[in-house]
Amino acid sequence: MSSRRSVGSQIVFNNPRAISVRSGGSKTSNSTINVTLARRLLFPYLPLTTPLPPLVGTYGTPEENEKRRNDPAFKALNNELYDFLALVVRGFVLPWWSKITPRDKEFPQEITRIAASLIKQVESRAMAADIPALLANAIPLLVAQHYQDFRLAQAKLPTSYATGLQGHSDSLPHLFHSFQPHMAVTAEGTVDPNYLRQVVEHIMKACLPPEDWEAEAERAIIREIVLKILLESAFPRLSQPWFIQKTMLELLGPPKETVPPPPVTRSGSAFHTFVILFLSAVQVVSGFAIAAIAGLQATLHTVTEVNASTFRQKTTSQTGEDMAFPTLEMLAEILNMRERAAAAAILYLLQLILGALAPFVNRLVPYLFYTHTHPSMFTKILAQSKKVLFPDGYPGPPPVEPTIEEQVLIREQLEKRLFDCVFPVAAKLLFGTKLSIQGRTIRGILDPLGSKQCNVHLLIFLLDAIVVSLFPELALSPTSKREPSDGATDADLDAMIYSPYDKSDPLDGRSNSPGQGTP
Structure with missing residues (x-):
């Protein structure tokens, strides 16, 4: 046998x-x-x-x-x-x-x-969707809004806004939830499975042919499998602060080893020392000149390729914004650049430059996306996802939360790694002139991602943005808020997803721009 x-x-x-x-x-x-x-x-x-x-x-x-x-x-x-x-x-x-x-x-x-x-249907929709606008506009604005609302909720903790929340163990998630209310998330960070179930159901209805859609048993099994992966594997891991910090450490890589300078010897004449210093200076200048020439040639080549590219170009995103400003706004919120004079001056200078180069940047972003997106990148993402979701070939258990000491160690390593990634001169301009201010800036980068309950809100809004980009018919449009259209029932309207591009909140009519209010 x-x-x-x-x-x-x-x-x-x-x-x-x-x-x-x-x-x-x-x-x-x-x-x-x-x-x-x-x-x-x-x-x-x-x-x-x-x-x-x-x-x-x-x-x-x-x-x-x-x-x-x-x-x-x-x-x-x-x-x-x-x-x-x-x-x-x-x-x-x-x-x-x-x-x-x-x-x-x-x-x-x-x-x-x-x-x-x-x-196959999701892939065809992804090819037809405006993915560059999603990556360069919607997602940066949602991240910037998350940082802004978190800091605002943190600032209101010692005020009377948190008076009615004294009975809760942690008032910060409740204050944050008041700034970013979502029908699928509670203040404690619990996701409503019915919301995700309706999302998957609508996606399957839009993608499957009629004969497969009528197979209710198979459809329900696939829907529940996707729901189980999201609720029991993806969200519990991605929302943990230590998991985010550990992932950032892995993306940054190990620190570079510093080579100690050679010991200084007293032997040799002054002329010999002068010759060595002169040749070293010539080498540095020539290396800088060669790098500048290569950079200029690469820039000219990129400009020529962008102007001659045949990719699907969109001069503005779905919100009418230029593609460069949302990313700059996200960096400004993450680094809290408006609180320091030097960083604010750099921010305003970059805004002026990007404003002058806006038409070119709107063509550059799709060019960079479509030229640097390869199947091998998605293969690596799938391989990493298998290791996380199926560590031994089977669904892994819930993530084991590290001890408090291990979480503190991960946080300290990440703070040091972030500080080492920036040159000392740039660190003084971006993070502050004093070491105490620089340390506070580095901690301010990680604090908005330090609450599991608040991170769940960010994940849900990011999921909504991705789904709406691929399936724009699921977005809550102004006409669908007033009355059902195309035979849609009230249950269908209740299951619709809020679009991050909508400018109004269907619940109370308040401003819902990604730059202000709730996303």
């Missing part, structure tokens, strides 16, 4: 009875066939020589799709998606489905087919 051994997410079958008949006798040879987990669970009847059907790269002409199908980067992304989907099926479907019908292999295939339709 053939033996089987598990290797990661692959199953290796060793067949010692592969017999080759020749004249004069027979000979036994070993043949090893690698069967991935996706083939074993999702495509059990597909021949091993037949490649898996593509999940991504099917949004163009047949010639373009064929070219992407043969691209190694798209192949790696396709395999990573199937492996992720197989882990989801094994972790969330097979534990209860195998108890009902252990030999049935068609149900996972049906779920895979529906999930593949969803992935």
